[in-house]
Amino acid sequence: MSRQVRISGFTLIELMIAMSIGLIVIGSAIALMVSVMRANSENMQSTRLTQELRALTDIVARELRRARYNENTINFVGEARDDDNGDGDVDSDDWQPSNPFEAFTVTAASGNDDGDAATVDGSCVQFAYDGAENGAFRTIARTVANGIGGISLGRAGGASPACAAVDVQLSSPELDVTRFTINYRDSTTVAGRVDTDWARITVEGRLNNGPAVTRRVTETVRIRSGVLPAMPVLPPAP
Numbered sequence: 001m002s003r004q005v006r007i008s009g010f011t012l013i014e015l016m017i018a019m020s021i022g023l024i025v026i027g028s029a030i031a032l033m034v035s036v037m038r039a040n041s042e043n044m045q046s047t048r049l050t051q052e053l054r055a056l057t058d059i060v061a062r063e064l065r066r067a068r069y070n071e072n073t074i075n076f077v078g079e080a081r082d083d084d085n086g087d088g089d090v091d092s093d094d095w096q097p098s099n100p101f102e103a104f105t106v107t108a109a110s111g112n113d114d115g116d117a118a119t120v121d122g123s124c125v126q127f128a129y130d131g132a133e134n135g136a137f138r139t140i141a142r143t144v145a146n147g148i149g150g151i152s153l154g155r156a157g158g159a160s161p162a163c164a165a166v167d168v169q170l171s172s173p174e175l176d177v178t179r180f181t182i183n184y185r186d187s188t189t190v191a192g193r194v195d196t197d198w199a200r201i202t203v204e205g206r207l208n209n210g211p212a213v214t215r216r217v218t219e220t221v222r223i224r225s226g227v228l229p230a231m232p233v234l235p236p237a238p
Contacts, residue, residue, distance in 0.1 A: 068225035126160035
């Protein structure tokens, strides 16, 4: 007597349906993974761009804070203008202490960027400070080489270099600086209070080989050393 064994399984149609569903699930998972990896990569590059811009802005800010510094300023304390040339008159021809590092000039006007008519706006700043390495007179400006923008430092011993001078490239070669602006306001007297000079630094850029993402970083710097005031005129000695 023969015995029939019944074997159950999936039909071809069921297998095809199962495979189709599996492929859809796997495809969705792969697409999600690729999307997450792309978003993570863009986020990392965006963070790196922000860090590069902040580091660059900090370098510029540290330089500007040193502007006008003169290690011999203490010698001017208590000094007054008197008849140095012996002509019997105490006037402008007589000795007046001066700081050779006093100049702070913003050039390459870029319009009224910040909406404040009292500020001088430009993309190049020329200044100086005592004790600076490789030249006291300095220029920081945006320069362009091979279509890539950067921030450059020019150095000289006797006068501020031109805005196009490039002695040191401050920005990373992987960074394309699309905008560099200095909004400068000199000291003013408001309601009997003297405000110190300050400069607002704005740097905008993107990564050369990164996504088309642009970031902007702004920092305001107080110029710690002011302009030497006119010395009082002493009456003639009795």
